[in-house]
Structures are given as C-alpha cells and as structure tokens.
Amino acid sequence: MSDGVAGRERFRPADHPHDHFLLTTVVGSYPKPAWLTDVRERHEADGDAVGDDEWQEAIDDASRLITDEHERAGLDAVCDGEMRREEMVEFFARRIGGYEFKGPVKVWGHNYFDKPSVVSEVTYEEPWLREEYEFTAGVADRPVKVPITGPYTLATWSFDEVYDDDAALTYALADLINEEVSRLVEAGARYVQLDEPALATAPEDHAVVGECLERIVDGIPDDVRVCLHVCYGDYGEIYPAINDYPIDEFDVELANGDYEQIDVFADGDFAPDLALGVVDAHTPTVEPVAEIEANIREGLTVVPPEKLTVSPDCGLKILPREAAYAKLENMVRAARNVEADLDSGELDAAALRTSDRP
Structure with a gap:
C-alpha cells in the first residue's frame, strides 16, 4: 500500500495554513437529522404516505447536509455520516447474497439487534456503497472517506448455518469486500476504512484478520489509503501483530480511556500511521480546544x-x-493549533517521542 507521507499529502487542502499537516477526519457515523428518522418511519410504515422517490430525496438531502457540516467543521477528509445506513452489520447483510433475517435478537437490557443468518454461500450481487460514495463525492469539496464493516465483524456478528467454521466465512466475506473496494476505487475512492470492532473481543484471531486484509487489498492500487479501525479492547493483545497488516493507518479509541493504552504503541516500532481518537464519542460533553491539543500531543x-x-x-x-x-x-481547531506550534518550534515532536512518560 502507499507510504504514509504520499498517502496523506493527497488530503492536504490547497489553502492549508501550516507547513505541518495533521490529517483530520471522522470514523464514520454521525447523528441523523430528526426529520430523516421521521421520514424513514413513515416510509416504512406506509409507502403511500412517503413513496420511494420522496424517501430517496430525503436521504440525498441528509447526505448533502451532513457532508457540508463536516466541511464547515474544517475536516480534511469527510463522509456523509452514514446517512443511508442504520446498523453496521445489517446494512451490508441485506446487500450480500446468502444472508437472511429471521427476527431480532435481544442483546442487552431492552435493546434488540436484527442479527442476520448465513443460509447459503455468500455472494456479491450488487455494489453496496458506490451510490453513497458517488453522491457524497459529488457534493463534497474535500476528499471522501468510505467506512466499510470488516469481514471478521460481519462473520462474528452473524449466525452461520453454512460454513464449517468462522474463519471460512470470514475469508469468503473478505473476497466480497475486495470486489466492493475495487468498485469503489473505479468510482474514484482513495480512502477506505475497515471497521473491525469484533477483533477487540477475540484478539487471538488477529492472524485471521491479517489474512482477510491481504485478500481485501489484493489488486487494489498503491495510492488507495487503507485504514483499520478497532474500537475499545486491549490493544496490547493485537500489537505488534498489526505491524504486519497491509494497512496505511490504524485507528484507535483512546480518549475514552484517558490514553492508558498509548504506551502499547510507544516501542518505536509502530509501523502504520496512527489515527488517534482525541474526542470521546460516548459523552455529549464537548472537550475544550486545549484539552484536545493535549490529547493530540499524546499521539506525538x-x-x-x-x-x-x-x-x-x-x-x-x-x-x-x-x-x-x-x-x-x-x-480541527486543536489540530491546527498544534500544527502552528510545530511550525514555530514551540512544540518539539521528536523530544516528545524520546521523553520518559510520567
């Protein structure tokens, strides 16, 4: 895959104010406008009240709105906040041949998950995200990132009635994702993120995920930036194995844990770029800019x-x-401030990497 510098410079805006460049982006999902949820419910309850054309217009409007919102926030790489998706496994299972839905499964409390079942060999029958990508890229002024649920999570969070073991299903799904990424690349996508939250719950399968990644990137051009996002869990269980993954970027959730695990990657041998979570996605409390600047320095x-x-x-x-x-x-404001400090020499990044942590 592409080297880190060449891969990220593509995302530097022409009017970027600093010599240093910290790529700013989102992981994927974003709050949906309340009116979109209302229109969805009325469309699903009564197609005559809100027809397919009206529903499509509502989705497009929401996608346009959130893409613009990301750009107004100043992000360097944007997405539409997954306005066309409801749930990270169900969305893809409904588009993959071989899946069926047999009813909701209770997961915790009063929450239910429409867990899919694999009832025949999985097949690629139609593009999953090309419409989403092409629409978003058409309304965006900044490069567009495409999040995709990874094969390990798709397999682990499904019932399997066909394959001999989870690994066989996972590899089959990886081959389908390779086809999907190829279609996205043909459409112009150059930043793809694979979401594998299930890996955190079964780190012993890191070799399976590595093999899946090899299958996914097979034949993909070197200028496509590939990110792997693994939220929560013990990263020490999958590092340094991830150094051998064919990825350009590894995205981690550490703000929620006050960076207690940052030392996992501090051996000086961390190979991919680090995509560091610097604001907590689990609390509505908005972190002050100064606090986020301190979080960014943790990554440095x-x-x-x-x-x-x-x-x-x-x-x-x-x-x-x-x-x-x-x-x-x-x-974004914090990232730009840190860039300015790096440019002026007020912040010595090399010293941060060599200093003893408290």
Missing part, C-alpha cells in the same frame, strides 16, 4: 507529525448533533 509521543491522523474515538451517531458538531469543530 508515539509517531511523528507526518504519521498522525486526528479523529474522534469512534462514530458519533449516539450524540446530540450539536455536540457532535462542536466536538469536530474544536478537534
């Missing part, structure tokens, strides 16, 4: 500035929209 203890990406911990969809936007706006 592990990697140099040219290998640091700044993002929220995870998707922001559970937050009030006003809080989500304020977090992004402060995050």
